[in-house]
Amino acid sequence: MESVPASIETYKTLKPSKTLRYHHNDPITSLDFDDTGAYAVTAGTDESIQLYSAHKGTHQRSSYSKKYGAHLARFTHNSMSIVYASTKEDDTIRYLSLHDNSYIRYFRGHKDKVHALNVSPISDVLLSASMDHTVRLWDLRSPHCQGVLNLVSPNLIAFDPRGLCFGVANTSAQDLSLYSVSAWGSDPFATFALPAPPGDGWASVEFSNDGKYILLATYGEQHHVIDAFTGNLTHKLVGHHPLRRDQDNMRGGSTHTAFSVDGRTVFGCSRDGKIIVWDLQDRVDERGRLYPSKALNCAPNAASPQILGVNPASMQLATADKELTFWLPEKDVAEPPKEA
Template identity: 40%
Template sequence: MAANPPHRQPELTKLSETIARYRPSKAFSNFAQGAEVTSLDFDDTGEFCIATGDDETLQLYDCKLGKHSKTLYSKKYGCHLARFTHLQSNVIYASTKENDTIRYLSLHDNSYIRYFKGHKRPVTSLEVSPVDDQFISCSHDDTVRVWDLRSHNCAGLLNITAPSLAAFDPSGIIFAVAAQSTGAILLYDLRNYDKEPFTTFNLVDNSFLSQYSYPPRMPSWSKLEFSNDGKHMLVGTRGHAHYVVDSFAGDTAQFVYRAKRPNGPTSPKKLETSGDVCFTPDARYLVGGQGERGVVVWDSWMQADEKQTLKPFIELAENTKSMASVVSFNPKMNLFATAHKDVVCYHL
């Protein structure tokens, strides 16, 4: 990645000092003892945060008031990957028991609005369009499905081997599907998703992978996300490095390196989380977990080394006892949340 122009350096220093001031301000322990948080999401306004746990509960938090709002139970069906729709009172989430139905839930009265049936195996990714009522789901049944919140019928179906993750670009026109088994990212036009992907990026490059493991192998992928300016994609992994990919050229611009890889699920029955790394809303920084060492921040504007590797420039609350196995940044307010067994909010 090219060096930054000299005239931008004063601005860089000021912004870097700002991100370095984040500290954990409040921790919430609302899940059952021993339970682990599997996903976090903020609504469009940033006022609310929803968390799912493997104790089969959804926990709602009020970010403005800094308090826990309510507990919602899904004991019969389980819950994972809760995502706000464009109404802060409604979420969709994946079932983990009984069947693999996606459920559309009203948080106001804890009643189901609609069911989305079709997947035959567990859902691995669930993403709502940033601009309308469409959403995408991936599943272990080797399908990607396109849905509309207004209809229980599947609007579109793609057969892709091991489509583990999906993400919309900020315009809502393009969506990406990460196929872990092939090490590829497939880009589709939502208006013509029934056709072949218009671009395929292959991340399997042994010259890079050999830096982190021998024999070279791709670590398990846990997160796929576009930056808010649409210029880059983030592929989060369970290994020692994440990947920052140019959305237009497909080149792996940088490897975001962390010294301490996170623990995976503590048992085979535990769910993989929705990812422990994310972009900040300004598309410049990446915030991620560092195992038991707390949270670290990478500055994508910094110069990578000769191996295209970028190391964290700051550790936030490195002595915290709360591991960050899930990380999500608030889209409107100056805070982000991490979770493992508790949900921890970081403020300036």
């Protein structure tokens, strides 16, 4: 897969290039790329973890977590190791080597389901958020929790692109607090009031790679982009068909929206089976709404994607429902997507 210069016009040509089915027709609940963009990993309700070559669009290997379940599989800075959350038995976070399918470490402390997991972009630091209303900080080199925030409700979490701070979006208080990683235990250095989420509430929070914006995805008819420095609402992303929050929130902590690598574009899943492209440099209307610059068509007869990921090193997307689909610019898609 060749490197393609990032541009909004190239993003608008993305097409499905390969579809892979390795979760036994069960829902995929999380999707992640490694730092190099060479690999992707998924976890699903079939209690399996699947590793893929993003460059080749091929399946590499399977791992199973039948006793504990698997969700929120996230690469560490080693492409052959991940962390993931349990879905049954206990609420432990597991650190797994994909090379030999052996556990490196366990992170114990949460008293309820872990619904968000985030690895620092620059270090071996891990953030987790749980239905026990806590956010915990971990060091991958130690099994002991490095710090705990006791909050009033479940929260969404995200590191900034430099790994110096992290955001905690409180869904009940409708605010976003920014904390310094180096001053863990201190009060947030900034707190922004958030607009009320439309539909069934917030789905995820993400910083753009240039650090300018924070994206708050929802289950409603608007996603919100705010200024990361002032907290001001800059864009109301509209024009998509909202996804429905699943009854058991089995995809909680996963995202159906994502920034492009350059931070100019936002991609989002739409219930009509399309991938929506918003260009943040387009003009918003008098009500602050930004309409799509393009709607990308999924493969014929494909299910509507429910989660989405952006390759950090190339012009590639991945989407998933019960199958994983890689997307490439049109010039790199020589034939209809093949299924495995």
